[in-house]
Amino acid sequence: xxxxxxxxxxxxxxxxxxxxxxxxxxxxxxxxxxxxxxxxxxxxxxxxxxxxxxxxxxxxxxxxxxxxxxxxxxxxxxxxxxxxxxxxxxxxxxxxxxxxxxxxxxxxx
Amino acid sequence: xxxxxxxxxxxxxxxxxxxxxxxxxxxxxxxxxxxxxxxxxxxxxxxxxxxxxxxxxxxxxxxxxxxxxxxxxxxxxxxxxxxxxxxxxxxxxxxxxxxxxxxxxxxxxxxxx
Numbered sequence: 001x002x003x004x005x006x007x008x009x010x011x012x013x014x015x016x017x018x019x020x021x022x023x024x025x026x027x028x029x030x031x032x033x034x035x036x037x038x039x040x041x042x043x044x045x046x047x048x049x050x051x052x053x054x055x056x057x058x059x060x061x062x063x064x065x066x067x068x069x070x071x072x073x074x075x076x077x078x079x080x081x082x083x084x085x086x087x088x089x090x091x092x093x094x095x096x097x098x099x100x101x102x103x104x105x106x107x108x109x
Numbered sequence: 110x111x112x113x114x115x116x117x118x119x120x121x122x123x124x125x126x127x128x129x130x131x132x133x134x135x136x137x138x139x140x141x142x143x144x145x146x147x148x149x150x151x152x153x154x155x156x157x158x159x160x161x162x163x164x165x166x167x168x169x170x171x172x173x174x175x176x177x178x179x180x181x182x183x184x185x186x187x188x189x190x191x192x193x194x195x196x197x198x199x200x201x202x203x204x205x206x207x208x209x210x211x212x213x214x215x216x217x218x219x220x221x222x
Contacts (some may be wrong), residue, residue, distance in 0.1 A: 034210065091208060
């Protein structure tokens with residue numbers, strides 16, 4: 001059974017304090033590792049797709065990386081507007097996304 | 110480009126009543142998904158359509174849930190009768206093809222009393 005585990009469950013940072021979110025996955029026949037951002041009361045917003053170990057993608061203060069067992073979302077010098085829940089999902093043999101429970105990030109000014 | 114549209118945004122019903130949710134995907138997207146999201150959890154797939162064909166409905170509780178995607182565009186998800194445990198957010202998503210990135214609608218928050 002495909003499984004995606006995210007840690008930590010919640011993270012509180014000061015503005016400018018860089019950190020990383022972890023996503024461990026066991027997904028049969030991985031066809032892509034996806035990162036989404038979700039704000040309260042809204043649907044998930046697509047951020048990145050990673051397909052192979054060693055791949056990296058960046059967008060503003062966010063950088064996603066992928067190994068054979070984990071993915072990391074690095075947040076550099078975060079701002080309060082980066083506060084959200086970040087979801088990781090693997091696309092496997094069922095060709096459907098298996099989501100983790102998310103990391104709730106709060107960035108304080 | 111318009112995003113995925115869902116309605117209603119909120120729905121409160123009594124248990125045993127029926128309820129329906131509507132989704133209009135991004136134009137040109139062949140694959141449509143319905144997910145259920147409980148508080149503090151990630152979305153869980155209920156059903157996936159490729160055009161008008163339901164190709165993965167293994168997680169859909171078929172005794173009370175049904176879905177359709179007529180003409181391969183809009184989709185409707187129905188629950189009849191609703192139970193207290195059905196209270197959740199129901200998300201619709203679409204993608205160009207299966208396996209591509211999915212784009213989500215704002216969701217419908219269902220409360221069953």
